[in-house]
Amino acid sequence: MTIYAPRVLAAVLVSLFLASAATAQTAAPTGGVTVEGVVFEKEAQVAGTALKLNGAGVRSKFVFKVYAAGLYLAAPARTPAEVYATKGPKRLKVSFVREIDATTLGKTMSQVMSDNLPREQFGKCIPGLIKLGELFADKKKMGVGEMFTVDEIPAKATVISINNKVAAEISEPEFFACLMYNYFGERPADAKLKLALLGGP
Numbered sequence: 001m002t003i004y005a006p007r008v009l010a011a012v013l014v015s016l017f018l019a020s021a022a023t024a025q026t027a028a029p030t031g032g033v034t035v036e037g038v039v040f041e042k043e044a045q046v047a048g049t050a051l052k053l054n055g056a057g058v059r060s061k062f063v064f065k066v067y068a069a070g071l072y073l074a075a076p077a078r079t080p081a082e083v084y085a086t087k088g089p090k091r092l093k094v095s096f097v098r099e100i101d102a103t104t105l106g107k108t109m110s111q112v113m114s115d116n117l118p119r120e121q122f123g124k125c126i127p128g129l130i131k132l133g134e135l136f137a138d139k140k141k142m143g144v145g146e147m148f149t150v151d152e153i154p155a156k157a158t159v160i161s162i163n164n165k166v167a168a169e170i171s172e173p174e175f176f177a178c179l180m181y182n183y184f185g186e187r188p189a190d191a192k193l194k195l196a197l198l199g200g201p
């Protein structure tokens with residue numbers, strides 16, 4: 001049995017913690033990436049348009065990994081402004097690696113958007129946020145392996161699907177952009193996830 005001096009032991013524990021907190025991202029056979037066991041395909045079809053995976057990463061809260069997320073766009077975007085300005089359909093895919101209370105998820109997303117959006121812009125998104133909150137309240141929990149997608153289909157709606165089944169359509173044209181502030185605002189839910197969705201490390 002190896003006995004470590006206190007300083008050495010502390011260094012070992014820190015290195016183990018950092019290793020466990022790192023995001024496991026590997027290449028997938030499809031040409032996409034695998035994040036925490038969740039496969040993000042290289043391409044996704046939304047409203048007849050082929051979108052490419054812009055970036056993928058993990059949402060962590062404290063030391064816990066909550067979900068993996070991937071962003072699909074028609075053209076690469078490396079800044080939040082480019083994400084907002086990208087034309088055509090868009091998709092956000094979220095898959096859970098930890099069971100969570102769905103109602104809390106909805107409230108947290110709404111709070112982060114409120115913290116990042118100007119009051120007038122946030123006000124236009126309230127009807128959609130109410131519908132999103134009701135959707136998560138009805139679901140109650142999101143279990144490990146469950147997922148949802150949010151698709152922006154210009155001139156139609158934002159379509160939310162849970163486990164590949166359409167759950168809601170939100171008609172407010174501003175809603176998808178509002179939702180993106182949860183990830184790309186000045187005070188995002190997770191700064192590391194923000195960087196990853198923009199194609200960073």
